[in-house]
Amino acid sequence: MNVKSPEGYHLSDQVGFNLRRANQRHVAIFARHIGDLTPTQFAALARLYEYKALSQNRLGRLTAMDSATIKGVVERLRARELVDSRPDLNDQRLRLVELTKAGQALFEAMREHALAARAETLSPLTAQEARQFEILLAKLV
Amino acid sequence: MNVKSPEGYHLSDQVGFNLRRANQRHVAIFARHIGDLTPTQFAALARLYEYKALSQNRLGRLTAMDSATIKGVVERLRARELVDSRPDLNDQRLRLVELTKAGQALFEAMREHALAARAETLSPLTAQEARQFEILLAKLV
DNA sequence: GCGAGATTGTTTGCATACAAGCGGATGTTG
DNA sequence: CAACATCCGCTTGTATGCAAACAATCTCGC
Numbered sequence: 001m002n003v004k005s006p007e008g009y010h011l012s013d014q015v016g017f018n019l020r021r022a023n024q025r026h027v028a029i030f031a032r033h034i035g036d037l038t039p040t041q042f043a044a045l046a047r048l049y050e051y052k053a054l055s056q057n058r059l060g061r062l063t064a065m066d067s068a069t070i071k072g073v074v075e076r077l078r079a080r081e082l083v084d085s086r087p088d089l090n091d092q093r094l095r096l097v098e099l100t101k102a103g104q105a106l107f108e109a110m111r112e113h114a115l116a117a118r119a120e121t122l123s124p125l126t127a128q129e130a131r132q133f134e135i136l137l138a139k140l141v
Numbered sequence: 142m143n144v145k146s147p148e149g150y151h152l153s154d155q156v157g158f159n160l161r162r163a164n165q166r167h168v169a170i171f172a173r174h175i176g177d178l179t180p181t182q183f184a185a186l187a188r189l190y191e192y193k194a195l196s197q198n199r200l201g202r203l204t205a206m207d208s209a210t211i212k213g214v215v216e217r218l219r220a221r222e223l224v225d226s227r228p229d230l231n232d233q234r235l236r237l238v239e240l241t242k243a244g245q246a247l248f249e250a251m252r253e254h255a256l257a258a259r260a261e262t263l264s265p266l267t268a269q270e271a272r273q274f275e276i277l278l279a280k281l282v
Numbered sequence: 283g284c285g286a287g288a289t290t291g292t293t294t295g296c297a298t299a300c301a302a303g304c305g306g307a308t309g310t311t312g
Numbered sequence: 313c314a315a316c317a318t319c320c321g322c323t324t325g326t327a328t329g330c331a332a333a334c335a336a337t338c339t340c341g342c
Contacts, residue, residue: 011187016167021282023160093290124280133277141162234320
């Protein structure tokens with residue numbers, strides 16, 4: 001209970017441990033609702049749906065993935081032909097990533113399932129608690 | 142803002158996305174405070190400190206890691222001689238994992254740094270907000 | 283126009299994470 | 313006690329996630 005008690009280091013009271021577990025739980029819920037897309041893959045599709053075309057690095061920043069991670073995500077989405085990429089004519093360092101028609105359609109079809117997953121994740125909380133939690137969580141990112 | 146608006150799927154409003162980012166931030170803070178132990182490795186040491194000896198699977202359950210993950214964690218701790226493992230004489234399926242003296246000493250030395258990391262993670266919140274956040278988070282695990 | 287510094291995309295190496303499946307040990311139950 | 317289910321530790325395969333280093337490219341000050 002009291003994290004400052006002499007003998008007491010209680011792992012279950014540690015924010016980090018509970019953040020990790022809450023995230024694990026959410027990923028599992030998400031997987032049940034949206035079988036064939038991981039949360040990170042879905043996040044990339046969401047950003048591309050919103051911004052049309054993005055360089056790979058910028059997409060990574062908008063989805064909180066570093067360049068090594070986003071590369072793998074784009075690679076897998078590309079292998080499934082959900083996104084496409086082409087060189088930027090104005091800046092030869094960049095590769096612009098875009099949704100394909102199939103990618104757009106899949107995102108639109110999955111959007112409501114993602115919202116259902118979000119609802120289930122928050123289901124242990126009352127509506128007011130959930131609002132409060134989201135406000136506090138937003139301050140921690 | 143409104144996640145139900147017709148065009149609006151706003152990634153930044155999604156609990157899952159923010160849980161993931163909050164967790165990323167915590168891991169980074171933890172790494173600055175405790176350079177040479179990851180949060181999961183530290184969690185394993187904390188549980189072994191609390192329970193003395195545990196089978197590998199039970200340690201995994203207590204630290205929220207599946208058997209494949211906990212195996213790797215124990216392996217790395219073992220390579221650094223922070224833990225030791227031996228067969229259970231009463232149940233030949235089990236391997237009991239225990240802290241070495243070095244492991245105990247390291248955990249004791251790092252405990253306060255872990256608490257400092259926790260404090261920094263919560264530092265964007267007031268004391269009351271932090272309490273509230275921990276209560277709500279505990280309901281989501 | 284040119285050179286210092288920054289940015290992009292890439293690779294490698296390491297550390298979680300989970301699913302699925304394996305052989306061996308143990309428990310349970312008819 | 314024998315069939316059956318369960319549990320343990322392990323392996324493989326896939327997917328994040330970060331650090332560090334790299335070549336190619338761009339920008340900006342001078």
